[in-house]
Amino acid sequence: MSPRPVLLMVDDRASSFTRYAARALSENLVLLRFAELRGDLREDYLRETAHLPAFWVREGVSLAEEAQRYREWAAELREPPTRFCNPSEPRQHVAHRFAALVGLPHLDERQVGWVRDKVAMKERFRELGLRTAAFARVRSAAEVERFAARYGRPLVLKPVDSFACVDTYLLPGPAAAAEIDYGTRDFMVEEYLGGTEWEVCGLIHDGEVLTAWPSAMPCRPLDIVDGAMNANISVGTDEGPPVDLRELLQRIVTGMDIDHGYAHMEFFVVDGQVFAGEIGIRLAGCEIPANHGHAYGFDVFAATLDVYLGHRPRLDYRERRCAGDLLLPLPGSGTVRRVTSADELLRLPGVVEAVLRAGVGDTVAARRASHNASGYVHVVGDSIARVEQRMRAVLDAFTIEVAPAREPDPVAR
The missing domain is CATH 3.40.50.20 (Rossmann fold)
Structure with missing residues (x-):
């Protein structure tokens, strides 16, 4: 056996x-x-x-x-x-x-709705006593305009079941709202929040949140899909947000009756107040889980497997630093002509891992999504600022050239 x-x-x-x-x-x-x-x-x-x-x-x-x-x-x-x-x-x-x-x-059907349908999710957050941005389902530009008249601009428009910012837009005015085809997906609109956007991940065993790992984002996801630096930084130091993150996750896990798993949540701190953004009961995207392993010096994937196997993991941290994943840009679709090698990237300060998904001669397809990338590096440092500085140095050193795919020659008649 x-x-x-x-x-x-x-x-x-x-x-x-x-x-x-x-x-x-x-x-x-x-x-x-x-x-x-x-x-x-x-x-x-x-x-x-x-x-x-x-x-x-x-x-x-x-x-x-x-x-x-x-x-x-x-x-x-x-x-x-x-x-x-x-x-x-x-x-x-x-x-x-x-x-x-x-x-x-x-997860039963109701739980899946809470962690997948963003309107049901935010309604549940409010039932649990958490603040959220104002929100509403919308089926037309006219409904967006009625929401804007009450809550102002800009607004965020997204499918209720989207992820990685796919089909998610910042709407500065009515012209942008009118360009959306509302018949293709089930959309919602929400108030744009200022302040600082954070992430937190945690492991759940037998209904208990065992730990909470905060992450800083140098750039917001909506800025990332428009070309800003695509990075997350796990904060193993004392620079995290002034929030009891384990209690925050526990309130949601208890309120959604989640027994076990990996939780990934986004939230905002605005003038000292916490606003719940979104939560998923599944691994975080990009390389965020691996960031936590680098930041705390432990096997994060083994601990994650433990909770799904029904075991309580041992969280023996051997490190306390900041560690982040920087997704390397993919400037367009076509054939890769030149790209900086992983060995070159590993020689840069703070880079502890480098993975390229695209090599010379490969055909690549770029898309408007927060996980669009030609590869990634893990960068470590003693502070959020040091890691971000090193990430920007990586971007300065990294080069990728993509030749657009040629249109086939017309067939002679």
Whole structure:
């Protein structure tokens, strides 16, 4: 018998966490994949994880039918999964519904709504006594204008189920609101908050928030998608916000009846008051979890796996510093002609890890999203300011040239 339970993990994209899990749980991990997303999994990643059993949910088949097929398939495994982990934000609804159908720990439909539908989320925040920006669902530019007449400008417009700032916009005036196609998605509008935007991550075990790790953002996500520096800095020093972050997360976790998992939250401090932004019960995006490992000197991914396996992790911190991930720019779509190497980046002050996702000759596709990048570096320092300074030095040293894809020559008639 295995000394640890077997984990079923949703795998819809290669990430540092999924790669770690594939190595650390080589005999205790089963992957749940969705056929319609096969194109998002590169062939090299599929080869890297080929040693693991993987169940593919077929496209166009009812989830109940696929759950029954999974139960029959899992019964043939040496040991079927008894625990579940969904690190994917866009897969929340289908992933937890699937877990429920096959009898694994999961978020129920109401909980998924709270952590996925941003209107339901903010309504729940207010029920729990937290401040939020003013907000409303909107279905037309006229409704946006009525909101603006009451709360002023600028406004933030976003899909209620968006992530990574996809289709999220800062609306300075009525002309911008009129350009949106409101029939494509379910949108909400909210008041733009000043002050300082922060992030906090935490691990949850048996309903208890075990720890809270703050992160500073040199630039706001909405500025990032328009070209600002794309970075997060885990603050292991005493420079974090003047907020009891563990209590803040605990209030939400208790109020949403969350049993276990990884929580990632964004919030604002405005004139000393805390305004809840958004929360996800899944790993943070980009390389934010790895930042915490670098900042506190511990194995953050092992601790995360522990809570999903039902174990209380040991949080033995060996470091207290600031550490951040800087996403390297991807200036456009096309073919990479030149790019600074990882070895060159590792020679820069404070850089402890460098990963390039695009090499010379590769075809790349840029998009307006906060995770748009050609790679990333981890940068450490003794303060937020020192890390940010070193990140800007990396950007000064980094070069990538992308040649736009050529239009095919017209066929001669």
